[in-house]
Every structure is written in structure tokens, then in C-alpha cells.
Amino acid sequence: MNKKSVWGGLLWLAVWVSGESGAAAVWVKSVQWGAGPHPRLMVDFSGVPGYRVINLGSDAPLAIELADTALAGGLAQPPAAHPVAARIGSLPGKAKGSLRLLVETKRNAPHQARMEQWPDHARLTVEWTPSAVPAPAAASTNSARARAKPVHSFVVAIDAGHGGKDTGAIGPGGTLEKNVVMAIARKLAWYVQAEPGMKAVLVRRGDEFVDLRHRAAIARKVRADLFVSIHADAYTDGGVKGSSVYTLSEHGASSEAARWLADSENAALVGGPKLKDKNKLLASVLVDLSKNATLDASDKAAEKVLRELRKDFAVHHDEVQKAEFAVLKSLDVPSMLVETAFISNPEEERNLTNNAHQDRVARSVFRGIRAYCAESRRSAGAAGLRVAEVP
Numbered sequence: 001m002n003k004k005s006v007w008g009g010l011l012w013l014a015v016w017v018s019g020e021s022g023a024a025a026v027w028v029k030s031v032q033w034g035a036g037p038h039p040r041l042m043v044d045f046s047g048v049p050g051y052r053v054i055n056l057g058s059d060a061p062l063a064i065e066l067a068d069t070a071l072a073g074g075l076a077q078p079p080a081a082h083p084v085a086a087r088i089g090s091l092p093g094k095a096k097g098s099l100r101l102l103v104e105t106k107r108n109a110p111h112q113a114r115m116e117q118w119p120d121h122a123r124l125t126v127e128w129t130p131s132a133v134p135a136p137a138a139a140s141t142n143s144a145r146a147r148a149k150p151v152h153s154f155v156v157a158i159d160a161g162h163g164g165k166d167t168g169a170i171g172p173g174g175t176l177e178k179n180v181v182m183a184i185a186r187k188l189a190w191y192v193q194a195e196p197g198m199k200a201v202l203v204r205r206g207d208e209f210v211d212l213r214h215r216a217a218i219a220r221k222v223r224a225d226l227f228v229s230i231h232a233d234a235y236t237d238g239g240v241k242g243s244s245v246y247t248l249s250e251h252g253a254s255s256e257a258a259r260w261l262a263d264s265e266n267a268a269l270v271g272g273p274k275l276k277d278k279n280k281l282l283a284s285v286l287v288d289l290s291k292n293a294t295l296d297a298s299d300k301a302a303e304k305v306l307r308e309l310r311k312d313f314a315v316h317h318d319e320v321q322k323a324e325f326a327v328l329k330s331l332d333v334p335s336m337l338v339e340t341a342f343i344s345n346p347e348e349e350r351n352l353t354n355n356a357h358q359d360r361v362a363r364s365v366f367r368g369i370r371a372y373c374a375e376s377r378r379s380a381g382a383a384g385l386r387v388a389e390v391p
């Protein structure tokens, strides 16, 4: 289905269904629009919500993520003559209890957002500059602003495979996969953490067993921008070697979307356990949009990591592979699984236990992640979107 027509036709439905939220710390009291030379969106709240303005991609609506916030009523749509905004809608946000406002725009225009506070309410104002100067100048204005303002950290959830009672594969020399992948994951986390604007979160911190679905849930909880699972491959033929990078297959993602929608808790998020047919369609369209964007981003990130690995190491598969790994089944966090080498190959097993080799692997994966991070920031800048830290 065409992305634009989906947003155009169904956002008003999204407004309706997300009105049925539970208890929240802050309520959206009203939405007002200002036109003129400085077109504005003003959202009034019952208190001060944590918020951030995020980029969902160059063609996507402007998204405002609000922590512990719910709608008290409907959202007032912008007047037809509004120079920038076309529609406003809402969805459940990425974090539990959060709300995401989506503003569909008629054109790319730089904007600024600010929160003001009074004793009995708070107001978020988003102001656009539609008559932007020519593109190169606008781009430099954006980058100047990016330098001046703190940029939202790009969070990488690093998942060392297996752990605890689950040893993973065992090499011919007795090396346990869970130990070598933990060592590589720690080194990768060090590189990510050392990079300005990036933050690493280790999904498991020691030799502990963590359920596969729980690993994806941890990534979601820390609002990861990317999930990277580190593994070592194994095969009956000890001669097979090289690294591979996997992302979730379309089939795996579709069955996860179906599973998500079948879950009554999720159904409640998009309109109560007994979804009417129209709302079932809406829910599946919204989940599909998120799923497709996530698959695209996963592939982009995985290709960059594979390209860097290929520079330094033999690769087993020359292209990103598709699989239905449970740990990759996040519908909203781009995810990949890196098989660093074959632990079943005696030479690669030795390499995997070598400190300097582990470091080279970690650095290659890091360079790929950094390239993906830079690209997603560039597309955020091109769309005239500002990415701000949650206050």
C-alpha cells in the first residue's frame, strides 16, 4: 500500500482510537494552530510532559513523543490554509504509557520546539519557518543548530548471544560461544560509548540467561535506535569459515505483526479488545508501517556492518541474510544479528579467543554502526527535523 495515501486516509482514525487511553500523568488539553509568517502548532497540557521531537524518515510525519501522556479529547485539525501542517494524528508511543503525536506536513520546513510552563498548564509550541532560504544555506543553518544544541544520543543495544545455562555453540577446542561473544560485545560497547552522541547499552551484563523475547524488550525499554546481537556460527564441516550478518525476514516480520495484533493487550492500545473491522484494518496498517520502516532501517544498518567486516575479514555470506531469529523480532527497533566467525573452525575458534582479534571484530562492527548513525542523522537534517533530548 502507498505510504502517503495511508497517512492521508487513516490518520483521523488514529486520532479516534487512541482517545481510549488509561490513566496518565499528563493530559493533552487542547491543540491550536497559528498561521501567518510564523505558522505554529500549540499543544496545551495539564502538566509538563517529558517530550522529544523525533525523525521518522525524510518522507514521514513530524513525530512528538510524550512520556506518560494521554488525550483528554480529540485533536483539532489544522485549518486547510495552514502553510505547513496538513493533519495531526496520534498513536501509542514507543515507551509504555507514552503518546506520539504525528503531524503530516505539506512541505519540508525547518522548525523549532519549546515547552513553556504555567502553574496550571504547560504549552508545547512548534514553530515552522516555511519561507526557508535556498537548500544549501538551510542545510548549514541546520548543522549550526545541531552543533549548538545537545543532540539526542543514538542508543545501540548490544546483545551478547546466549549466556548462563545456554552456552551457545562449543568449539572443537572447548571454547564456549557465550564467553567469546560477551568479550566482543563489551569491546563494541566501549567503542560506541567513546563516540560523541552515541550510547551503548549491554543487553546482558554478565554470564546470565536472558530469554530471547526479553532481549528485544530490553532494547525497546532503553529506546534503542539499533539492536545488534553478537554470535559465533557453527557447522558440522570444520572447514567452513567467515562472518555473516542477518536481519529479520519479511515473513518473520509479518508473523510477528500478526502476533502483536492478536495480543489482547496490544489490541487494547489501538481501540479495545473487541476491535471493529474498520479499526482492525487501521491497526494492521499502522503496525505494517512501523514494521516496514524497521525492516528497511535494519537492512541499511546491516549492509553497512557487513561492508566493514568484509574489509578486514573473510565473509561467509557476501550479502545480508534473512532469517526468522526470535531475537530480531522488534517491530520498531531496527535489528541485526552478526555471526562474527565459525567457532566450529579451529582457526577461527583460536581467533575468537584472541584479545586483539576480538578488538578488530568489534571495531569493524562499530564502524558500520557509526556509518548508519551518521546516515540516519543526515536524513533527519534533510527533512528539516530537529532531534532533541528528552528534558
Ligand SMILES: [Zn+2]
Residues within 6 Å of the ligand: 161, 162, 168, 169, 177, 231, 232
Ligand atoms: Zn549463537
